[in-house]
Amino acid sequence: MTPQLEILITVVIVSSACAALGVFLILRKMAMMTDAISHTILLGIVIAFFITKSLTSPFLIIGAACMGVFTVYLTEMLKRTRLMAEDSAIGIVFPFLFSIAIILITKYAGNTHLDVDSVLLGELVFVPFDRLVVFGRDIGAKSLYVMGTILLINMLFIAVFYKELKLATFDAALASVLGFSPVFIHYALMGLVSITAVGAFESVGSILVIAFMIGPPVTAYMLTDQLKKMLILSILIGIVNAIVGYWISAILDVSIAGSIATIIGITYLFAFIFAPKRGILAMIHLRRVQQIEYAVKSLLFHLYNHEGTDIEKEESNRHSIYKHLHWDKRFLERVLKKAARRDYLSVNKEYLKLTPEGRKYAIKSYEVL
Amino acid sequence: MQKYIIEVEDMTVAYEKKPVLWDIDIKIPKGVLMAIVGPNGAGKSTLIKAMLNLIIPISGKVLFNGACYESQRRYIGYVPQRGSVDWDFPTDVLDVVLMGTYGQIGWIKRPGKKQKEKALDAIKKVGMEEFVDRQISQLSGGQQQRVFLARALVQDADIYFMDEPFQGVDAKTEKAIINILKELRSRGKTVIVVHHDLQTVKEYFDWVTLLNTKLIKYGKVDEVFTDENLRMTYGTIGPILKGE
Numbered sequence: 001m002t003p004q005l006e007i008l009i010t011v012v013i014v015s016s017a018c019a020a021l022g023v024f025l026i027l028r029k030m031a032m033m034t035d036a037i038s039h040t041i042l043l044g045i046v047i048a049f050f051i052t053k054s055l056t057s058p059f060l061i062i063g064a065a066c067m068g069v070f071t072v073y074l075t076e077m078l079k080r081t082r083l084m085a086e087d088s089a090i091g092i093v094f095p096f097l098f099s100i101a102i103i104l105i106t107k108y109a110g111n112t113h114l115d116v117d118s119v120l121l122g123e124l125v126f127v128p129f130d131r132l133v134v135f136g137r138d139i140g141a142k143s144l145y146v147m148g149t150i151l152l153i154n155m156l157f158i159a160v161f162y163k164e165l166k167l168a169t170f171d172a173a174l175a176s177v178l179g180f181s182p183v184f185i186h187y188a189l190m191g192l193v194s195i196t197a198v199g200a201f202e203s204v205g206s207i208l209v210i211a212f213m214i215g216p217p218v219t220a221y222m223l224t225d226q227l228k229k230m231l232i233l234s235i236l237i238g239i240v241n242a243i244v245g246y247w248i249s250a251i252l253d254v255s256i257a258g259s260i261a262t263i264i265g266i267t268y269l270f271a272f273i274f275a276p277k278r279g280i281l282a283m284i285h286l287r288r289v290q291q292i293e294y295a296v297k298s299l300l301f302h303l304y305n306h307e308g309t310d311i312e313k314e315e316s317n318r319h320s321i322y323k324h325l326h327w328d329k330r331f332l333e334r335v336l337k338k339a340a341r342r343d344y345l346s347v348n349k350e351y352l353k354l355t356p357e358g359r360k361y362a363i364k365s366y367e368v369l
Numbered sequence: 370m371q372k373y374i375i376e377v378e379d380m381t382v383a384y385e386k387k388p389v390l391w392d393i394d395i396k397i398p399k400g401v402l403m404a405i406v407g408p409n410g411a412g413k414s415t416l417i418k419a420m421l422n423l424i425i426p427i428s429g430k431v432l433f434n435g436a437c438y439e440s441q442r443r444y445i446g447y448v449p450q451r452g453s454v455d456w457d458f459p460t461d462v463l464d465v466v467l468m469g470t471y472g473q474i475g476w477i478k479r480p481g482k483k484q485k486e487k488a489l490d491a492i493k494k495v496g497m498e499e500f501v502d503r504q505i506s507q508l509s510g511g512q513q514q515r516v517f518l519a520r521a522l523v524q525d526a527d528i529y530f531m532d533e534p535f536q537g538v539d540a541k542t543e544k545a546i547i548n549i550l551k552e553l554r555s556r557g558k559t560v561i562v563v564h565h566d567l568q569t570v571k572e573y574f575d576w577v578t579l580l581n582t583k584l585i586k587y588g589k590v591d592e593v594f595t596d597e598n599l600r601m602t603y604g605t606i607g608p609i610l611k612g613e
Contacts, residue, residue: 027455027458082385163471163478164476167468171449177421178471178524221459226460227459230459
C-alpha cells in the first residue's frame with residue numbers, strides 16, 4: 001500500500017466514523033458540545049500520559065473518553081443550576097479544561113510528540129510513518145487500524161441501538177417512561193464521540209473531527225427527511241468530501257485537513273442554496289408561488305364578500321381594485337392572469353366577476369381556515 | 370384487587386428553593402377520566418412527571434396497583450406536551466406511532482409486522498390514515514396531537530397520562546380526542562389529563578383534581594368542581610365559569 005493510499009483510506013474511515021455519530025449529535029442539538037469534547041479530550045490524554053508514561057498506551061484513549069464524558073457532565077451540571085445557558089456553560093468548561101492541558105504539555109511534556117499545533121490541525125502526512133508491527137511484521141499504518149476499530153464500534157452501536165437512539169433523541173421523556181434510559185443512551189453516545197475524537201485527532205486534528213461530525217450530517221439534513229437516509233447520506237457525503245479534499249490538497253500542495261474542511265464547508269453551501277426542498281432557491285420559489293396563490297384567494301374573497309352589496313361596483317372595478325387591496329398594479333395583473341387562467345374570474349366591461357367555479361373555490365378555501 | 374389504581378402519598382417536588390408541589394395525597398380509583406386543573410405554574414405537568422418518575426420528588430411516593438412504578442411500567446402510557454419534541458425530526462407519522470410499541474418490544478429488537486399493523490390501526494382510529502407516510506414537520510398542530518394520541522394507543526396501557534392534549538388543536542381534533550378518551554374509559558382504562566379549559570371540564574371528565582402547588586380538592590366533578598373550590602384554586606373573586 002502506498003503512503004498516499006494509506007492517508008486517503010485513513011481520512012475516509014475517520015469521515016465515516018464521525019459523520020455517522022454526527023447525525024445524532026446535530027439532531028440532539030449538540031454541535032457545540034462536539035467542539036468542546038474534541039478539545040478537552042486532550043486533557044484526558046495528557047493525564048493518562050503522565051500516569052502511563054507512554055504515548056501509545058490504550059489508556060490514552062480511555063483517559064480521553066472519560067474526559068469527554070466529564071466535559072458533558074460538567075456542562076450539564078452548570079446548565080442545571082440555571083445560572084447560565086448551555087452554550088455559555090460550554091464556553092466556560094471547554095477553554096478551561098483545554099487550557100489546563102496546554103499548560104501541562106508546555107510545562108512538562110514539551111519534548112514529546114504531544115504538541116499543540118498537531119492537536120488542532122493534525123498531521124495526516126505522518127500517518128504512514130507510524131506503523132503497526134505484529135510479530136515483527138509491518139501490517140500497515142497504525143492509525144488505519146485504530147480508526148478502523150473505532151468505525152466498527154460506532155457502526156455496531158448505531159446498528160444495535162438504532163431504535164433506542166432514535167426514540168431517546170426524538171422524545172427523551174417517552175424513552176424514559178418506556179424504560180429506555182435516555183441518560184444511558186446520552187452518555188454512551190458521548191463516550192463514543194470522545195473515543196472517535198481521540199482516535200482521529202492524532203491523524204486529522206480536532207478541527208477536521210468537528211468538521212466531519214457536523215458538516216456532512218447538516219448537509220444530509222438539507223437533502224432528506226428520513227433518519228436512515230440521513231445516516232447513509234451523511235456517511236457518503238463525508239467520504240466524498242474526504243476524497244475530493246484530499247485530491248485538491250495534492251494538486252495545490254496544501255494542508256490535507258485544511259483542504260478537506262474547506263470542501264465540507266463548500267458542500268454545505270451548495271446544499272444550502274440548491275437543496276430541492278429546503279435550499280434557499282426552493283424556498284424563494286415556494287414563497288413566490290404561495291404569495292400569488294394567497295393573493296388569488298384574497299382577491300376571490302374580496303369579490304365574494306362584496307357580491308350583491310351596494311358597493312360591489314366600486315369594489316370590483318378592475319382599474320381601482322388595486323387601491324382597495326393595497327397592491328402594486330403590476331402585481332394585480334399577475335394575480336388576475338393567474339385567476340383568469342383557472343377560470344375563476346370573468347371581466348364584464350371594467351368589472352371583475354366571480355365565475356361559479358371561482359365562487360366555489362373561494363368558499364372552499366374559506367372553510368379550510 | 371387493589372381498590373385504587375394510583376396512590377400518591379405525601380409528594381413534594383421543588384426546583385431549587387421553591388416548592389412546586391407541596392405534600393400531595395391523591396388516591397385515584399380505576400376507570401376514571403380525570404382532569405388536573407389549576408392556574409399557570411400550579412404544578413400540573415410537574416405532578417404528572419413526578420408520578421412517572423421523570424422528576425424525582427423530594428419526598429413521597431407513587432404506587433400503581435399497589436406496586437412501584439418500575440414494576441408497572443408496562444401498563445402506563447404517556448402523551449407528553451406536543452411542544453416538548455422537535456417536529457423537524459427526520460421521520461414520518463407511522464414511525465412516530467411505532468415508537469409506542471418499543472416498550473413491548475424491549476431493547477435492541479426492532480418492530481415487526483405485528484407492531485406495524487397495530488400502529489396502522491391506531492392511526493386509523495385517530496383519523497390520520499391519509500397521513501401515514503407524511504413527514505411530521507408537515508403536520509398541523511391538531512394532526513401532531515392525533516399522532517401522539519395514536520402513539521399512546523399502541524402502548525396498550527391501563528393508565529394513561531396526557532399533558533395538555535387539547536393545547537392549540539382545532540375543534541374537530543378536540544372532539545375526536547375526547548371521544549377516544551371516553552372510549553378508553555369505557556374499556557376500563559384510567560386516563561389522567563392535564564387540562565386548562567375550565568369550560569369543558571364538566572362535559573369531558575368525571576373526576577377532577579384542583580391543584581395550585583397544594584392539592585385544593587379532588588374527586589368526582591359533580592362534587593368537587595364548585596365555584597367555591599375554583600375560587601380557592603385560582604385565588605380570584607367572582608364567578609370563574611361563564612354563565613354560572
